[in-house]
Amino acid sequence: xxxxxxxxxxxxxKTVRGPARAVRNLSFDLEKGKTLGIVGESGCGKSLTALAxxxxxxxxxxxxGRVTLGGENLLDYSEDQMCHVRGDRIGMVxxxxxxxxxxxxxxxxxxAEAMILHRGMNRGEAxxxxxxxLDLVGIPEPAKRVGSYPHxxxxxxxxxxxxxxxxxxxPELLIADEPTTALDVTIQKQILDLIxxxxxxxxxxxxxxxxxxxxISQNVQDVIVMYGGTRVESGPTNAVFSDLSHPYSQGLxxxxxxxxxxxxxxxxxxxxxxxxxxxxDLPAGCTFQERCTYVTDACRPTPPPVVQVGxxxxxxxxxIEAARTAWGAR
Amino acid sequence: xxxxxxxxxxxxNVHKHYTLPRETLWQPPGKVQAINGVSFTIKKGRSFGVVGESGCGKSTLARCxxxxxxxxxGSVSFRGQNIHDLPLEDLRQxxxxxxxxxxxxxxxxxxxxxxxxxxxxPVEALESTTRxxxxxxxxxxxxxxxxxxxxxxKYPHxxxxxxxxxxxxxxxLITRPALxxxxxxxxxxxxxxxxxxxxxxxxxxxxxxxxxxxxxxxxAVVKFVCDEVAVMNEGVFVERGPTEExxxxxxxDYTKALxxxxxxxxx
Numbered sequence: 185x186x187x188x189x190x191x192x193x194x195x196x197x198k199t200v201r202g203p204a205r206a207v208r209n210l211s212f213d214l215e216k217g218k219t220l221g222i223v224g225e226s227g228c229g230k231s232l233t234a235l236a237x238x239x240x241x242x243x244x245x246x247x248x249g250r251v252t253l254g255g256e257n258l259l260d261y262s263e264d265q266m267c268h269v270r271g272d273r274i275g276m277v278x279x280x281x282x283x284x285x286x287x288x289x290x291x292x293x294x295x296a297e298a299m300i301l302h303r304g305m306n307r308g309e310a311x312x313x314x315x316x317x318l319d320l321v322g323i324p325e326p327a328k329r330v331g332s333y334p335h336x337x338x339x340x341x342x343x344x345x346x347x348x349x350x351x352x353x354x355p356e357l358l359i360a361d362e363p364t365t366a367l368d369v370t371i372q373k374q375i376l377d378l379i380x381x382x383x384x385x386x387x388x389x390x391x392x393x394x395x396x397x398x399x400i401s402q403n404v405q406d407v408i409v410m411y412g413g414t415r416v417e418s419g420p421t422n423a424v425f426s427d428l429s430h431p432y433s434q435g436l437x438x439x440x441x442x443x444x445x446x447x448x449x450x451x452x453x454x455x456x457x458x459x460x461x462x463x464x465d466l467p468a469g470c471t472f473q474e475r476c477t478y479v480t481d482a483c484r485p486t487p488p489p490v491v492q493v494g495x496x497x498x499x500x501x502x503x504i505e506a507a508r509t510a511w512g513a514r
Numbered sequence: 515x516x517x518x519x520x521x522x523x524x525x526x527n528v529h530k531h532y533t534l535p536r537e538t539l540w541q542p543p544g545k546v547q548a549i550n551g552v553s554f555t556i557k558k559g560r561s562f563g564v565v566g567e568s569g570c571g572k573s574t575l576a577r578c579x580x581x582x583x584x585x586x587x588g589s590v591s592f593r594g595q596n597i598h599d600l601p602l603e604d605l606r607q608x609x610x611x612x613x614x615x616x617x618x619x620x621x622x623x624x625x626x627x628x629x630x631x632x633x634x635x636p637v638e639a640l641e642s643t644t645r646x647x648x649x650x651x652x653x654x655x656x657x658x659x660x661x662x663x664x665x666x667x668k669y670p671h672x673x674x675x676x677x678x679x680x681x682x683x684x685x686x687l688i689t690r691p692a693l694x695x696x697x698x699x700x701x702x703x704x705x706x707x708x709x710x711x712x713x714x715x716x717x718x719x720x721x722x723x724x725x726x727x728x729x730x731x732x733x734a735v736v737k738f739v740c741d742e743v744a745v746m747n748e749g750v751f752v753e754r755g756p757t758e759e760x761x762x763x764x765x766x767d768y769t770k771a772l773x774x775x776x777x778x779x780x781x
Contacts, residue, residue: 225704225705225706226675226704339568368567368568368731369567369731369733369772369775369776369777370567370771370772370775371567372775372777373775373777376777395704395705396777397705397779398776398777398778398779398780399777401777401778401779401780402777402778402780421780422780425779425780435706436705436706437779438709439705439706439708439709440705440709440734440779441709441712441734441735441737441738442734442778442779443733443734443737443761443773443776443778444778452713452716453709453712453713453738454709455706455709455710455713456706456709459674459676459677459707460674460704
C-alpha cells in the first residue's frame, strides 16, 4: 500500500539572481514499511525535497505539485495542520544533533514535548514513555538521563535522543537527513544499525538522505540519485549499484576512494570535471550536460527521456547505451 | 633515524597536556592529555597519514608539528632544527618551509581580501619582493592548482568549496615549502570535488616533491594519499606502518574496529 506519494514536486527559491528551481518535477512513491534513499551532492535538492514534504521550506521558497500522505495532499495543509503531521505522522532526524536540540531544555522534556502535544499524555505518563524510548535507542541508565541537558551527552548520544524524539509518537514515516554525517565512523555504524533495526521492528517507512553512496547502498531498499534538482537514476538499490547507468552516478561512484581497493594507492581518482550548475541559471535540457563526457547537441534543448533499463530501474539520459558499455568495460 | 639527511620532520616523544579551567578552589584543575608520547619521522617526498576519530588528538598533533602549540614534553625537528627551541623570529622565517592547509575552506580565507592578497600574504610576510614578483608568483601557484590568472582579483565568496580549498593550497604552496601539513583538507568537500583535490595533492607531490602530513578521519582518503599511516586513539599511536599493510592486515583491535565500521558500497 502506498504511504507517501510525491508527484511532480518542484521547489523554487527566490534569490537575488532570480528564482532558483532547486527541485524539478520529482515523482516517487513510498510503500508502507519500505525504505528509500536519496543520494547526491550539495545543491542537488535532496534536503529541500525532505523539507518540502515536511512543510519546512525556508520563507523564500515554495513547493508545487502534490505530496500525498495517506490520501491527503500535504501541500494544501495550513501551518496549523502541518504541526499535527510533523512529529506525529512524520518523524524527523536532522544532521547536526547539537543544533537541532534545544540547549536550554532537558532531553526528557524535549522527547516528551511531541507526546504531550499529539498524544495528550500527562507529564507522568510522558516521563515513563521517555524512559522507555531512551532505553529503546540504547542510552544507558535512561532514568537518570531524562534530566540531562544536550551538552552533557556525546554526539552519538545526542543523535540517539533525536531518534527517540522522532519515534516518540510512532510515526508512519521517518525522514532522516544526513543523520550520521557529523559522527565518527564507529558511531555512524551504531546509529545506522539502530535506525535499521527500529524501522524493521516498528514497521515504519523511511526516507534516508545522504551524500555517502556507501551509507545509502547498505541501508535502503530503493534509491534515487539526484543531480541539479532532478532525478537522474532510480530503482532497487541492488539493481542500481550493480548496474550504474547514468554518467553522473557512474562518476560519483568512481570519485570515491575505496578502502578495499587493492590498487588504490597511487592510482588517480576519476573526477567529474567542472562544478555543480548554478540553480538560478540552469541549462535547458539535461542538467548534467556541462560536465558529461557523452554530451551531444541532442542533450541541450530538452530534458532527456526516462528509460527503463531493468525491473524498476530508470535512467534519465540520452546516451545510456554508450555509458553502460563504457561502464561494463571499465 | 640513520638517514637524517632525507628526514624532513622528526617528531620525538611528543606530549601535549592542557589544563582545564579550575572548577573549585579546593582541588587542582583537571588536565586533558591530548597527546601522550607520539614519535614518527617523515622522509622527503613521502606522505604520512594520521587517522583517528574526533578527540583522539590528531589535530593537536598537526598544530604541534606546525609550532602553533607549545609542547608539554618531547621535540619536533624540522630538517634537524628543533622548532620549539627557536626564537620566534627564526621560527617565523623557517615557516616558509612548512605550511598548513586547514579543513574549512570557508573559514580559513579572509572574506574581505582578494585572492591575490590572500595567496601572496605568506610571501609578503616572509620575503622582500617587489609587487611584480609577487604577482608572477601568485599566478604561478594559481596555475599549479588549476585556477586562472583572472581569479586573482576576485573575493573568496565568488568561489565554490573545492576552488576555495585550491586557493588555500595555493597559499600554502607559494613559499615553496618542503612540508605541507593538511588537517582534514577534503572533509568539507563533495565527493566529485574531493577527488579533484586529492588528485591535485598527488600531482603537486610528483611535480615539486612536497612532503605531506595528512590528518583525516576518512580511512579511504588516507589510504589513497599516504605511503605510511598511523592510527591514533586517546593521544597515542596504537598502530603504525606502511599503508597497504595496515589496511590489509590490521593488528590492533582499535584499527580493526575502525576498518570494519567503514561502510562499503554494496552491489
